[in-house]
Amino acid sequence: MQPVIEVQNLDLGYDDVMVMSNLNFSVNKGDIFIVMGVSGCGKSTLLKCMIGLLVPLRGKVLFNGPQAGHSQMFEKSFWDEEEQERQNMMRHFGVLYQSGALWSSLTVGENVALPLELYTKLSKQQIQEKVALKLSLVGMKGHEDSFPSEMSGGMCKRVSLARAIALDPDIIFFDEPSAGLDPINARKLDDLILELRDSLGATIVIVTHELPSIFAIGNNSVFLDAASKTMIATGDPKALLADSKDPRVIQFLTRGVKDEQKGK
Numbered sequence: 001m002q003p004v005i006e007v008q009n010l011d012l013g014y015d016d017v018m019v020m021s022n023l024n025f026s027v028n029k030g031d032i033f034i035v036m037g038v039s040g041c042g043k044s045t046l047l048k049c050m051i052g053l054l055v056p057l058r059g060k061v062l063f064n065g066p067q068a069g070h071s072q073m074f075e076k077s078f079w080d081e082e083e084q085e086r087q088n089m090m091r092h093f094g095v096l097y098q099s100g101a102l103w104s105s106l107t108v109g110e111n112v113a114l115p116l117e118l119y120t121k122l123s124k125q126q127i128q129e130k131v132a133l134k135l136s137l138v139g140m141k142g143h144e145d146s147f148p149s150e151m152s153g154g155m156c157k158r159v160s161l162a163r164a165i166a167l168d169p170d171i172i173f174f175d176e177p178s179a180g181l182d183p184i185n186a187r188k189l190d191d192l193i194l195e196l197r198d199s200l201g202a203t204i205v206i207v208t209h210e211l212p213s214i215f216a217i218g219n220n221s222v223f224l225d226a227a228s229k230t231m232i233a234t235g236d237p238k239a240l241l242a243d244s245k246d247p248r249v250i251q252f253l254t255r256g257v258k259d260e261q262k263g264k
Contacts, residue, residue, distance in 0.1 A: 002029045003064055004171065004203050005050070010059035012045050018229060019045045023059070025222045025234045032197060032204040032217045034237060037224035038252065043207045044175060046224070050205065051173050052090050055079060063089060063171075091119055094169035094202075096160050098176040102148040108135070108159050109144030115166045134162040137199070138192060154185035161192070165200065172196070174206040178213055186210065190217050211255065215241075223249055 005027035012020045020042040027033045035043045048054035050061055060077045078086060102111050112131045116122055122130065135141050138158040148156050157177065164172055177193070178186040190213050197204050208214060214221070214237045221240070223233040225248055233240055233249050241253045 003027065004029045005033075005205070006060075006062040006064070007050075008060045008062065010046075010049070010061065011057040012042060012049055012054065013057050018057070020224060020229055020231075022230050023222070023224075025231065027203060027205060028220065029203055030197065030201070031220045032193065032206065034214050034218035034221035035205065035207045035224065036209060036214060036221055036237070036252070038209065038226055041224040041226035042229070043209075043224060047173060047175055047205070047207050051093055051095055052078065052086055063092075091167060092170045094164035094167070094172040096157070096164045096172070096174045096177055098179050102156055102160055102163075104148050106147075107144065108140065108146050108148070108151075111148070111159060112163045112166055115163065119167060130166065131162075134166055135159070137165070137196065138162045153180050154188070157181065157185075157189060158192070161196070165196065165202075168200065169202060171203045171205065174204065174208075176208055177206060178208065178210045183212070186213065187216070193217055209252075211253065214253075223252070 003026040007023050007025050010020070010023040011018065012023075023046070035046055037043055045054065049056050056079060061079060062075055062077050064075045076085070076089065078089060081089070103114070106114070109131050112134055113127050116127045116130055131144065132141065135143065138161050140155065140158050140162060143151070143155070143159070148159070151159070174193070177189055181189060193204060194217055196202065206213070206218070218237045221234060221237050222231050223240070225232045232246055233244055237253065240249055244250055
């Protein structure tokens with residue numbers, strides 16, 4: 001397995017408030033990696049650090065990938081690089097925010113086209129073709145002229161995902177992708193994430209506490225504990241459920257069902 005992200009001795013916080021400390025884990029190429037834990041444990045804080053929005057208090061976030069024009073791989077410590085190089089690295093990321101974060105004044109097509117207009121030298125015709133392709137990949141072909149206000153929550157999530165993959169990212173980050181979706185549309189989104197991982201060859205990192213998604217698509221994970229303010233488990237969620245002896249992990253992954261069964 002080839003790590004594409006390595007988190008080493010990471011401490012996170014705001015001013016004098018420590019949120020998480022001593023985080024150490026790896027995300028391998030092709031993983032659907034789950035960042036999980038109860039509400040308030042620091043999942044979104046960790047995501048902000050990984051996508052370049054929050055400077056860590058200590059530690060490193062290493063990204064590994066192919067170096068343009070060379071056969072060897074590069075390994076770069078994101079927060080040790082200069083600002084311009086961090087910006088270059090971030091262009092290999094795609095991000096789907098919890099709210100979708102679509103521009104309400106722009107059409108679907110204009111939303112998806114925005115990163116292509118900002119970061120490529122493609123012609124207008126080429127951008128339109130790219131937009132049509134990305135919308136097709138997420139099942140939203142033909143909605144280029146619609147506005148976000150005219151669509152359901154599930155449709156907006158798909159458009160946001162089309163925008164996230166507009167630049168063909170190596171890594172796609174999701175912040176609570178199923179938030180606000182009914183179980184049927186949440187499952188459809190899970191299926192779509194699997195399809196995109198396979199078709200794009202991307203690595204996926206997902207912040208979520210939704211058990212159906214965790215077990216349906218996750219093959220690697222880190223478990224953050226709010227009480228101890230650190231990680232207490234890492235690995236395949238299904239293996240953690242089967243093998244972990246930590247009651248906090250078991251309670252989260254069963255929602256207390258096993259505890260109830262023991263009491264009967």
